[in-house]
Amino acid sequence: MSLEYQVFPVSTPAEGAGGKTGNWRTVRPVVTDRCIGCNACFLWCPEGTIGVVGRKAKVYYEYCKGCGVCANVCPVKAIEMVMEQ
Amino acid sequence: MMKVMSGNEAVALAVKLARVGVVGIYPITPQTTIIEELAEMRARGELSADIVRVESEHSAMAVTLGAAVSGVRSFTATSSQGLLYMHEMVWWTSGSRAPLVMVVATRAVGAPWNIWNENTDFMSERDSGWIMAFASTPQEALDLTLQAFRISEDPRVFLPVMVGMDGFILSHTKTNVFIPSQEDVDNFIPPRRQPYVIDPETKESMGNIFPPIYYMKLRQSIHEAITNSEEVIKEVGREYNKISPLGDYGTLNVSYKLDDADYAVVTMGAWSLDAMEAVDKLRENGLNVGLYRVRYIRPWSEKEIRENLGDKRAILVVDRATSLGRGGPLYLELKSTLNIPIKGVVTGLGGVSVGKRDFYSLISRFVEEARYSEVGGVEWYYPGEVKEVELGTPRTAH
Amino acid sequence: MTMRMMGMALGNNVALIVVAGCSSVIQGMGPKNSYGYPALNIAFAAGPAAASGMWRAFKQRNKDVTVVVWAGDGGTADIGFASLSGAAERNENFIYVCVDNEAYMNSGGQRSGSTPHGAVTPTTPEGKKENKKELLFLMLDHHVPYAATASVGYPHDLMDKLRRAKTIEGFRYLQVLTPDPYGWLFDPSRTAEVGKLAVQTCYWPLLEVVNGRVQVSNESLHCLRKETRRPLRDFLSVQGRYKRLNDQDYKELESYVDYTWDRILKLMRT
Incomplete structure (x- = not known):
């Protein structure tokens, strides 16, 4: 008997399984030169889309929702929220 | 070996013979003596199963499901209001495709209160995606429970199995029952198989949201697994006939x-x-x-x-x-x-x-x-x- | 946010049980998911019981896996409370994380047993009349070996608590206050800030109770004396859900904070 009919409600981890952000983000975080690489943004980001690369924070825009938490928690106000075009 | 026993005792014995790992228990008449018997066996050191004395039937099914998806053979039993109270989890279990076994000692459903026998509780779950067998003697209660574990864990099925028996009339009436040997049962029920295991090693998850088409396919899969289980049940029944001289399980009915x-x-x-x-x-x-x-x-x-x-x-x-x-x-x-x-x-x-x-x-x-x-x-x-x-x-x- | 912090705190050998709520949705669509952990998604009231079966299964298979139940405040304070209470009383060996955003946020923010007095929700448009259910105290009455509260405003404290919980055997309860911008009505960028304000104004006490010994976390030590507490208004005024609050409601909430801390002080003395 072929077992092809057997499918199960099982899922496996995959990057971006929650879907990409698309074009509904209204503001985006932009890291300026003031960044001291302290990782506060990485710690608080709900999406895991910002982190320190080298000595400066880097944003992964594909999944960033533009919530602005990073800009708010940054101790040196190094992140600016810029309107999307 | 022959022994005089009630349907509930026969079921408890089948659970022991099947080497079940986790049993979720919650008392309700007329099923209660199954779980009492299991607790006694555990206290006497005859049963290796972990017994979880939960606070409701909804949780009894959840415990049994939680153990089953994590790789262990599990069992629970209930009746009447208890079955209705766990109704949500009955569906979640078949939807999860979790192989496990539940025995239902049937009883009328309230209101008004009634503890006596009626099969409506059992029959009301017939749309829920379980394999459902119903016994006519304590012997058959034991036989069907043992077969249920093997049917449930067959890759062509991978569904939970519900075994029903008439409350009091079978659950509490003693008759002569043939008990297959532990060795025969060990040979009859292979080591546990299941469609997936929740485990940090596999990282597989179960039950997040699936798109409509996928959901419908999952439902069709259960439908086909139930249909195809007919052959499995007959095959398992013929195998069982070899270890028990009583009854014939080569046909469904x-x-x-x-x-x-x-x-x-x-x-x-x-x-x-x-x-x-x-x-x-x-x-x-x-x-x-x-x-x-x-x-x-x-x-x-x-x-x-x-x-x-x-x-x-x-x-x-x-x-x-x-x-x-x-x-x-x-x-x-x-x-x-x-x-x-x-x-x-x-x-x-x-x-x-x-x-x-x-x-x-x-x-x-x-x-x-x-x-x-x-x-x-x-x-x-x-x-x-x-x-x-x-x-x-x-x-x-x- | 809390989910990521847990990932940092607990390491890899974790199996999750996720009851109905926002966390059932943010995993994305099957057959893929966005969690790094294996997760059993399950009906609202079934989490603690399923975890009771799961950790026993791992024990029987000789596997060292930390089982974590992930539930919202609705699943904890309301529909799942019997199951939670049963598992706590049996001292089942898993960590229970209640992500407390103080309402049924996944279905649109309706009031739950954990919604505070005065909060406007779709089902309490005139403001909730009753106080928030005391889940931590209720858990303590179950004689659990570990119970704690945390806030996403203070991630290090939260991760410390999770790490400590991991080393303890038995039932471990952690309730995390997770401000919800859409339900509490504030700008999402201020999530961490609001989580801090809740602690600074002493509305949300950060505690850790190990085997009955109550310890107030550093961030909440100033709350032990009434004079050193930051005015509650600083926490309430940044949120739109308290827009209907009148003076009497405000007094009620203030006395709720006093009551909470009196009770904590009493517990510390015993």
Whole structure:
């Protein structure tokens, strides 16, 4: 008997399984030169889309929702929220 | 080995023989002595299973499911209100495709309170995606429970199995039961198999949101697994026949003196034995009748049923359950399977005692009717001295 | 946010049980998911019981896996409370994380047993009349070996607590306050800030109770004396859900904070 009919409600981890952000983000975080690489943004980001690369924070825009938490928690106000075009 | 035991004791023994790992327990009459017996076995050191004494039936099923998806054979039992209370988890379990076994000692559903036997609780789960077997003796309760573990864990099935038995009539009545040896059972039930295991090693998850098309496919998969389980059940039954000298499990359902019969009665559960005695008596008196006992309500074997009943002139279906407003569930299932005159009888609800005399009179009256007219419809039958029933309540009487 | 912090705190050998709620949705669509952990998604009231079966299964299979139940405040305070209470009383060996956003946020923010007095929700448009259910105290009455509160405003404290919980055997309860911008009505960028304000104004006490010994976390030590507490208004005024608050409601909430801390002080003395 072929077992092809057997499918199960099982899922496996995959990057971006929650879907990409698309074009509904209204503001985006932009890291300026003031960044001291302290990782506060990485710690608080709900999406895991910002982190320190080298000595400066880097944003992964594909999944960033533009919530602005990073800009708010940054101790040196190094992140600016810029309107999307 | 033969031993005198009740249906509940037989089930507890089957759970022990199947080397179950986790049992979720919550008391409800008439199932309670199954879990008491298991707790006793555990206290005596005879049972290795972890017993979880939960705070509700909903949790009993959740514990059993949690253990099953994490790779361990698990079991629970319930009745009546308990089954209804865990209804949500009954569906979640089949949807999860978790192989596990539950025994239901049937009992009427309230309101009003009633602890006596009726199969409506069991029958009300027939849409839920479980394999569903129903025993007629304590022996069969043990046999079907053992087979249930193997059927449930077969890769062609991978579904939970519910084994029903009549509350009190089987759960608390002692008869002689053959017990297969532990060695035979170990050979009969292979090591646990299941479709996936929740484990940090596999990282697989179960049950997040799936798109509509995928969801529908998952449902169709359960449907096909139930349909295909028919072959698995017969195969497992034939294997089981080799380790137990009593009973024959090579077919899903059981026919009795049907080959040459013109008319047949269809039943399920313990009272089938009363009905068989009535059939014998009727045959002595020249009526050509036979009996068909439904053992598996899911899968519903259309093929077996057509082969055994398709050529009958008319059949009488006696239900110990109701689909209120529509008659008995067995009756409805048979109506949708066969194209012959079928009459339904609903009786024995809430513990109303129906014996072989009642079957004798029901069947003889039915044959009489069927000979000269087109039978059909559903009759509510009250046995013996309660033929005249006043349906008015005390309130309307005033 | 809390989910990511847990990932940092607990390491890899974790199996999750996720009851109905926002966390059932953010995993994305099957057959893929966005969690790094294996997760059993399950009906609302079934989490603690399923975890009871799961950790026993791992034990029987000789696997060292930390089982974590992930539930919202609705699943904890309301529909799942019997199951939670049963598992806590049996001292089942898993960590229970209640992500407390103080309402049924996944279905649109309706009031739950954990919604505070005065909060406007779709089912309490005039403001909730009753106080928030005392889940931590209720858990303490179950004699659990570990119970704590945390806030996403203070991630290090939260991760410390999770790490400590991991080393303890038995039932471990952690309730995390997770401000919800859409339900509490504030700008999402201020999530961490609001989580801090809740602690600074002493509305949300950060505690850790190990085997009955109550310890107030550093961030909440100033709350032990009434004079050093930051005014409650600083927490309430940044949220739109308290827009209907009148003076009497405000007094009620203030006395709720006093009551909470009196009770904590009493527990510390015993």
